[in-house]
Amino acid sequence: MTFDFDQVFDRHGTGSTKWSRYPADVLPMWVADMDFAAPPVIIQALQKRLEHPLLGYSVAQDDLRNAIVADLWKKYAWRVEPQELIFLPGVESGFNMALHALVQPQQNVVVQTPNYPPLRHAPGHWGLNKVELGFDALPDGTYATPLQALRQSLEGGGALLLSNPHNPLGKVFPREELQAVANICLEQDAWIISDEIHAELCFDGRVHLPIATLSPEIARRTITLMSASKAYNIAGLKTSFMIIQDKAVRERVNHARCGLVDSVNPLGLEATRIAYSEAGPWLAGLMVYLQGNRDYLVDAVRTRLPGVTMNVPQSTYLAWLDCSALGLDNPQQFFLEQAKVGLSAGLDFGDDGQQFVRLNFGCPRALLEEGIARMERSLRNRKA
Secondary structure, eight states: OOOOOOOOOOOTTTTOHHHHSSOTTSEEOOSSOOSSOOOHHHHHHHHHHTTSOOOOOOOOOHHHHHHHHHHHHHHHOOOOOGGGEEEESOHHHHHHHHHHHHOOTTSEEEEEESOOHHHHHHHHHTTOEEEEEEOEEOTTSOEEOOHHHHHHHTTTOOEEEEESSOTTTOOOOOHHHHHHHHHHHHHTTOEEEEEOTTTTOBOTTOOOOOGGGSOHHHHHTEEEEEOSTTTTTOGGGOOEEEEOOSHHHHHHHHGGGTTTSOOOOHHHHHHHHHHHHHOHHHHHHHHHHHHHHHHHHHHHHHHHOTTOEEOOOSBSSEEEEEOGGGOOSOHHHHIIIIIOEEOEEGGGGOTTOTTEEEEEOOSOHHHHHHHHHHHHHHHHHHHO
16 A cells, blocks of 8 residues: 655645744744645544534543554553553643652752753743753764763652653664663652653664563653654644553542643544554555655755754654854744744754754655755855
């Protein structure tokens, strides 16, 4: 079965967050929302569901829970019980619930930067001490967790907000590093709140490793957040789930809804069920296409965007571009005004991100080439 990832859709006028932020002459390549049609089996299932005219409050049925449980076993050999899943309208609400339920005001919450802005901001919502911990850049172009600094930051307990695979670096944490990180959290009696929303989007034969699978002891200290939203491009249906394997912790976190986090909509639940049970062939095709896009972008940055560099993403469809050599005060603003390309500003991901931008390459190749060409022309015109 083949799928057409080259088809370009006009998303103007659809209420798309991605395509509504900027004027129509700007090509948006910022938010983590792919410009591909959702898997046909999901569209078909939603159309069938809409044949039933009632769209009332909904709860996750056994077939959805069982589909997720089977998928977790198939992909990660992770044995999860259906009752260990808590459904939410987004991972952001999940990590905020976990922080509110588990971390005390005097404890630290460690966020590895650069990082997804809602993760960075979450501790502040609850008056918690945030510690932003940068990665060590290695000679091979990868990044590593500074373990001793992590240990010091988690003295007295608290929590690590983990992004794995990492947004925006595209880092896939290897087993040895994850084990070392988890061991430190156990030593310090700290919680692990792990955003694993990009789990299925690993390149070059890599396979995601959920941190909770390392040992039963680690699982008891871990809250895992997942969703079909990124890999299957259904983010607007606002459906995600937490995996909490310790019953007491699960009840404690779920109680932290505090009247703020509601149920999930019925179409999101149905789309998630179909994603995990029937959309595997589509995802396999997507990954081939995304890896091709990644390689196309890496080559273009190297050969066509002088002054811009990037490390090769190991996962996600997001590229972290270093614009330091351009000598710009604000690279995001420059490319927005001069290239008419809307990128994510590096400062949103950390205080050291001034000279970075994040680019979303989850789009038809023609749109990726258009964005690269616009950026190339803007740099050429700047030198003229």
